[in-house]
Amino acid sequence: MGNPGETILQVAQWREGIKIPTLCYMSELSPTGACRICVVEISGGQLVPSCAFPVHEGMDVQTNSKKVRRSRKSIIELLIANHPKDCLICVRNGNCNLQDLAEEYGVRSYRYVGEKRSGKLDLASPAVERDPEKCILCGRCVRMCHEGGERRGH
Amino acid sequence: MMGSGGLVVMDESTCMVDLAKIHEFITSESGGKCIPCREGTSASPRSVTITKSYREEENEVASLMRFQGMLYLERLADVIKDTSLCGLGQTAENPVISTWKLFRDGYEAHLYDRTCPSKACRQMLTYTIDEEKCTGCTLCALRCPVDAISGNRKEPHYIDQDKCTHCGQCELNCRFDAIIAEIIINKRTI
Secondary structure, three states, rough: OOOOEEHHHHHHHHHOOOOOOOOOOOOOOOOOOOOOOOOEOOOOOOEOOOOOOOOOOOEEOOOOHHHHHHHHHHHHHHHHHHHOOOOOHHHOOOHHHHHHHHHHHHOOOOOOOOOOOOOEEEEEOOOOEOOOOOOOOOOHHHHHHHHOOOOEEE | OEEOEEEEEEEOOHHHHHHHHHHHHHHHHOOOOOHHHHHHHHHHHHHHHHOOOOOOHHHHHHHHHHHHHHHHHHHHHHHHHHHHHHHHHHHOOOOHHHHHHHHHHHHHHHHHHOOOOOOOOOOOHHEEOHHHHHHHHHHHHHOOOOOOEOOOOOOOOOEEOOOOOOHHHHHHOOOOEEEEEEOEEEOOEE
16 A cells, blocks of 8 residues: 555545545645644544554554544634634635635534634735734644745745 | 543542643643644633533523533543643543543532532532621621621621622631531522
8 A cells, every 4th residue: 555654644645535634734844743633543543643644554544433523523613713703704715724624524513612812913024914813823834934945044 | 530640639628620620730831733732721621610600590501501511521521632742632631531430420510400519619609607606706797808798796797698709708717617608509408
């Protein structure tokens, strides 16, 4: 199946065509395993992040078991708990990973109540706008700036 | 089990639901990298707080909502334990999981009867003054932050239950053990 050094996500998503949802993963960048949306169940009922877990011979991986779906849904609900509820007028409406995931996993109520983050819109860069209230702290922008891109500042 | 390997010895005067609130400490310690630990440990104390809320406007719906909150908390605790990145998150919910499993009767008393068997939750107690023991020293009336205690000097005092905020200052300050703290359900004393 997989070659040594490959992760579960790479093998499943790019070779076998099995969809595993992700939020913080980007194929060009190193994995951080921060969002935990991509968890899969391996033998023994253990949940591991597929973006960072290497494959090995004879591995038993379940990407859509009950435990996995329950965990993913709970994590999405936790993210939505302290997310601004202005999806209809949001600039990313219809082009939002979190929105897609919430729909896919059937989030229909605000089950948890989290503490709202507050902060002003960050307009320091001419190229990037960052709204701290909507940020889910996935760290993609940080990694992209450090690892990818030709015009690195340092 | 508490935390990652600690053992805490307690007697019956400790409220088990209080223990579930211990992860307020974890919330401040969380590194904030992975979502279950960062968001989950700050979302979960809310269910516990509702469980320990004041005994006001009691009805069946409120009691069912409290129970639903605890079921959500149980589910959340499992998810945080299974999916967290490091050991802090994986053990953060141990107090909730183990007290919910082993001291279910304590939780049920809080959820349905609105009582605290260990008498540690002051907001569920009713404070009254024992007229025979009270000497009328006025110390409790002086210390009461909401002026709920009235009475003349050298005569037994009384507590106005509508004003009382269950802070317990009168019980702490009384030198004659005249303040009685008890749990009353439907005018039946336990």
